[in-house]
Amino acid sequence: MKRNIPQEIEPLKALQEFTSARIAIGRVGTSIPLKQSLDFKLAHAHARDAVYSVLNIDHLRESLTRFELPVLHLHSQVADRRQYLQRPDLGRRLNQDSLDQLRDLTTVSSDIAIIVADGLSATAITENTLGLLKELIPLLTTSNYKLAPITLVEQGRVAIGDDIGYGLKAKLSLVLIGERPGLSSADSLGVYLTYKPKPGLTDEMRNCVSNIRPKGLTYKKAAKKIFYLINEAFIRKLSGVELKDNDGLLDAH
Amino acid sequence: MSAFKTTIRHKVYKFQDLKTLLGKASPYRSGDELAGVCAHSYEERVAAQITLADVPLKTFLNEAIIPYEDDEVTRLIVNSHDINAFSLISHLTVGELRDWLLSDDTDTQTLTNLASGLTPEMVAAVSKLMRNQDLIAIAKKCEVVTRFRNTIGLKGHFSTRLQPNHPTDDPRGVAASIIDGLLFGSGDATIGINPATDSPAAVSKLLTLMDNIRYQFEIPTQTCVLSHITTTLQLINEGAPVDLCFQSIAGTEKANTSFGINLNLIEEAYQATLSLNRGTVGNNVMYFETGQGSALSANANFGVDQQTCEVRAYAVARKFKPLLVNTVVGFIGPEYLYDGKQIIRAALEDHFCGKLLGLPMGCDVCYTNHAEADQDDMDNLLTLLGVAGCNFVMGIPGADDIMLNYQSTSFHDALYLRKVLGLKPAPEFEQWLIKQGITDDRGNMLSISPTHGLLGTVI
Numbered sequence: 001m002k003r004n005i006p007q008e009i010e011p012l013k014a015l016q017e018f019t020s021a022r023i024a025i026g027r028v029g030t031s032i033p034l035k036q037s038l039d040f041k042l043a044h045a046h047a048r049d050a051v052y053s054v055l056n057i058d059h060l061r062e063s064l065t066r067f068e069l070p071v072l073h074l075h076s077q078v079a080d081r082r083q084y085l086q087r088p089d090l091g092r093r094l095n096q097d098s099l100d101q102l103r104d105l106t107t108v109s110s111d112i113a114i115i116v117a118d119g120l121s122a123t124a125i126t127e128n129t130l131g132l133l134k135e136l137i138p139l140l141t142t143s144n145y146k147l148a149p150i151t152l153v154e155q156g157r158v159a160i161g162d163d164i165g166y167g168l169k170a171k172l173s174l175v176l177i178g179e180r181p182g183l184s185s186a187d188s189l190g191v192y193l194t195y196k197p198k199p200g201l202t203d204e205m206r207n208c209v210s211n212i213r214p215k216g217l218t219y220k221k222a223a224k225k226i227f228y229l230i231n232e233a234f235i236r237k238l239s240g241v242e243l244k245d246n247d248g249l250l251d252a253h
Numbered sequence: 254m255s256a257f258k259t260t261i262r263h264k265v266y267k268f269q270d271l272k273t274l275l276g277k278a279s280p281y282r283s284g285d286e287l288a289g290v291c292a293h294s295y296e297e298r299v300a301a302q303i304t305l306a307d308v309p310l311k312t313f314l315n316e317a318i319i320p321y322e323d324d325e326v327t328r329l330i331v332n333s334h335d336i337n338a339f340s341l342i343s344h345l346t347v348g349e350l351r352d353w354l355l356s357d358d359t360d361t362q363t364l365t366n367l368a369s370g371l372t373p374e375m376v377a378a379v380s381k382l383m384r385n386q387d388l389i390a391i392a393k394k395c396e397v398v399t400r401f402r403n404t405i406g407l408k409g410h411f412s413t414r415l416q417p418n419h420p421t422d423d424p425r426g427v428a429a430s431i432i433d434g435l436l437f438g439s440g441d442a443t444i445g446i447n448p449a450t451d452s453p454a455a456v457s458k459l460l461t462l463m464d465n466i467r468y469q470f471e472i473p474t475q476t477c478v479l480s481h482i483t484t485t486l487q488l489i490n491e492g493a494p495v496d497l498c499f500q501s502i503a504g505t506e507k508a509n510t511s512f513g514i515n516l517n518l519i520e521e522a523y524q525a526t527l528s529l530n531r532g533t534v535g536n537n538v539m540y541f542e543t544g545q546g547s548a549l550s551a552n553a554n555f556g557v558d559q560q561t562c563e564v565r566a567y568a569v570a571r572k573f574k575p576l577l578v579n580t581v582v583g584f585i586g587p588e589y590l591y592d593g594k595q596i597i598r599a600a601l602e603d604h605f606c607g608k609l610l611g612l613p614m615g616c617d618v619c620y621t622n623h624a625e626a627d628q629d630d631m632d633n634l635l636t637l638l639g640v641a642g643c644n645f646v647m648g649i650p651g652a653d654d655i656m657l658n659y660q661s662t663s664f665h666d667a668l669y670l671r672k673v674l675g676l677k678p679a680p681e682f683e684q685w686l687i688k689q690g691i692t693d694d695r696g697n698m699l700s701i702s703p704t705h706g707l708l709g710t711v712i
Binding site: 012014015016018019020021022023024025027029030031032036040041043044047048050051085086087088089120180181182183184185 | 283436623627
């Protein structure tokens with residue numbers, strides 16, 4: 001099959017070195033050439049598949065055994081993806097089974113609760129959780145932070161970490177969550193840090209380290225940044241806007 | 254409090270107040286369900302619409318949906334209502350207004366004269382009784398023309414905001430997207446960047462970069478960095494080249510507070526921007542963005558449905574005679590507008606309501622990856638808005654915003670619309686495109702030579 005040849009692409013091509021934006025893609029008539037149109041569709045397909053991806057709990061459990069921490073499996077009040085997308089309020093709360101599970105635990109207090117939630121991309125969790133934790137957990141244990149059991153949460157939003165961190169009597173919660181997939185990044189992991197987690201907190205109480213993935217913020221750099229934020233949070237006994245505003249270092253990757 | 258009720262098949266539907274009635278009469282969307290204000294059944298929704306149709310427009314002057322004492326947007330709406338303009342329709346009900354708007358006797362001039370006599374709640378109400386076709390047909394009769402360095406909104410013309418965003422605000426990356434866009438005939442509404450950081454120094458660099466390109470090629474357009482209004486105000490005082498002052502606005506005082514703004518602050522920035530006197534053919538200097546769901550997401554909707562909240566934001570915009578008002582319709586996500594159908598409906602409502610209130614409405618035809626929508630939905634919406642006479646849309650390389658991570662309309666999309674509907678860019682910009690050898694005098698795209706001046710842009 002003879003493919004459409006984009007017109008006049010060459011003079012503009014040189015500009016592509018300066019940005020990953022879809023510039024200089026040519027035109028057929030006034031429309032986008034077929035190759036570029038299909039490239040876009042494929043990227044969107046990856047993003048859509050990521051939104052509907054599901055956590056492989058058994059596989060995650062298995063890969064986390066190396067850290068020698070108990071692993072809990074919890075679920076939000078959301079029934080399915082369609083509801084998850086329309087009812088963020090339900091994704092922020094644990095269902096009754098999960099609340100019972102937490103209540104029945106004889107938890108002693110800890111410093112940090114690591115919570116892994118699917119968010120908007122279970123793909124991001126599957127691909128990046130182990131890599132990040134392999135860098136981060138040794139930093140934490142070396143500094144003698146006491147870690148709570150790791151929790152895996154299905155259909156969870158960021159704020160579900162407040163209920164869990166509180167239930168686990170942790171001083172700080174660290175929520176690893178799949179971010180909203182972009183067209184060029186369906187596998188981006190975000191980490192939200194909240195000091196003194198408890199039900200009802202709002203987002204200005206948190207700090208976020210975003211875009212964690214091999215082609216974005218690397219595991220090593222992300223772990224370093226998170227570790228720095230945790231130390232600061234424990235020293236200053238707070239997290240959120242105030243923690244961010246007082247340190248220009250945080251913006252340097 | 255007035256009683257609103259209707260009986261359908263022996264079942265009596267009662268709506269306790271105007272606010273409740275408006276919520277129940279709204280075409281279904283996920284955000285109203287999230288807020289708990291939508292009808293519980295299809296029948297209840299139509300019952301509410303039947304009830305709303307019989308409400309006299311005068312009722313809207315006597316019953317505030319958010320109390321006058323509690324909310325400065327309500328005070329603005331009440332205090333700026335033009336009772337003389339209203340007298341033309343003061344005897345009508347909401348339903349009669351719908352029929353009156355569609356009548357052939359109601360022409361462009363009539364609608365222009367009426368605008369200041371309408372309140373946002375009246376306009377929201379009448380839109381809830383309309384099909385998409387009605388929203389398009391009436392909006393098409395409106396003409397809202399604004400000017401700065403060119404003329405936007407003339408019938409038969411259709412403009413774009415060139416949106417050259419870059420994840421790190423890299424000047425070469427931004428410039429590359431600007432040049433690409435200009436060579437595709439984009440940028441007559443404005444060249445406007447969403448900055449990755451709101452720091453005044455970074456914003457100032459972007460303003461200077463764009464001003465230099467505009468100056469170098471004598472482009473009859475205006476530039477804008479979409480920073481917070483306080484940042485823009487500071488930069489105006491420091492002498493940065495600010496053409497347009499941008500701000501996101503919402504329809505309640507509390508929601509605006511969450512954005513860090515109020516009417517006095519906007520007035521201060523408006524006066525400061527006007528004082529620069531940089532426009533050549535007019536002095537519309539404000540650029541506002543809105544979007545259904547913003548009030549609820551700030552927990553500041555007071556039980557009012559999201560579309561009515563949105564139209565109240567237009568009262569805020571109207572006070573400052575903006576060059577551009579852009580409803581960023583699908584950016585907020587599926588918890589407010591779930592799919593292509595809801596996004597399309599919301600965009601047509603916003604465009605209609607804004608135009609009827611006298612605003613230069615444009616639309617960011619867009620969606621996020623967790624919404625049930627794709628480029629086909631955007632094609633549908635773009636085409637419908639083109640037919641409705643929308644003033645402008647976005648122009649983004651390949652429709653993919655690599656900074657904000659959402660999909661909008663491409664440079665190509667605007668060319669498509671101009672071609673199929675026979676629309677032209679802003680007249681001054683059209684002349685510039687011809688002079689630059691980018692289009693011929695019938696609007697056809699020309700081949701770009703490797704030695705074209707824009708490819709040698711100095712930044």
